[in-house]
Amino acid sequence: MKLTRRQALSFSTGAIAFTIAGMRIGPAFANAEDTSAAVQAFSGGAEPQSGMMTLKAPEIAENGNTVPVSVTVESPMTADDYVESVAIYAEGNPNPEVVVFNFTPMSGEASATTRMRLAKTQNVVAVAKTSTGKVYIDKREVKVTIGGCGG
Numbered sequence: 001m002k003l004t005r006r007q008a009l010s011f012s013t014g015a016i017a018f019t020i021a022g023m024r025i026g027p028a029f030a031n032a033e034d035t036s037a038a039v040q041a042f043s044g045g046a047e048p049q050s051g052m053m054t055l056k057a058p059e060i061a062e063n064g065n066t067v068p069v070s071v072t073v074e075s076p077m078t079a080d081d082y083v084e085s086v087a088i089y090a091e092g093n094p095n096p097e098v099v100v101f102n103f104t105p106m107s108g109e110a111s112a113t114t115r116m117r118l119a120k121t122q123n124v125v126a127v128a129k130t131s132t133g134k135v136y137i138d139k140r141e142v143k144v145t146i147g148g149c150g151g
Contacts, residue, residue: 032123035089035096039127039137042087042100048127048137055088055126055138064118064144073110073128073136077103083110084129092122118144 039048053073061067075083082105089096101112110128118124121143128136 032091035091035123035125038089038096039087039125042085042127043129043135046129046133046135048135050137053086053126053128053136053138055124055140057124057140057142059141060143060145061118063146064120065146066115067118067142067144068113068115069124069126070113071101071111071126071128071138075110075130077105077108077110079105080131082107082131084131086110086112086126086128088114088116089125089127090116090118090122091125092120093118118142120144 052075053071055069055071057069058067069088071086071088073083073086075081077083083103085100085102087100088098090098098116099114103110116124121141123139123141125137125139130136
C-alpha cells in the first residue's frame with residue numbers, strides 16, 4: 001500500500017487533533033460531597049461521632065505515590081461489641097474510597113496500616129462501623145508536594 005501525500009497529511013492532522021483533545025481531558029477528582037455520600041452509604045445513614053478512633057497520616061507527604069496511613073479504633077473486640085469494618089477515603093482522588101478493612105472479634109484489635117496514593121493536597125477520612133451500630137470518624141489533611149494519581 002502506497003501512502004499519498006494527502007493521506008499522510010490527513011493522518012498527521014488527525015493525530016495532532018486527537019493529542020490536543022486528549023491533553024484537555026484530565027482526571028475527574030472527587031469532592032467533599034462525593035466523600036460525604038460515600039461515608040453516609042458506608043455508615044448506613046448513622047451519624048458518625050468523633051473520638052474512639054485515631055487516624056495517623058503525615059502532615060506533609062513529599063511524594064503522593066506512597067503515603068503511609070494507619071487507623072486504630074478503641075474497642076473491646078468481644079462477640080457483643082467489636083469493630084466490623086473501617087473505610088478510608090481521600091477527598092481529592094478520582095475515586096474517594098481507598099480501602100475497607102474488615103474485622104471480627106478474633107482480630108483482637110481494630111488496627112490497620114497501609115499506603116495510599118494521593119493526587120493532591122486533600123483530606124483523608126477514616127470511618128469505623130461497630131457491631132452495635134455506632135459509627136466513628138476521624139479526618140486529617142495531608143499536604144502533597146508531588147502528586148501520585150496523575151497530578
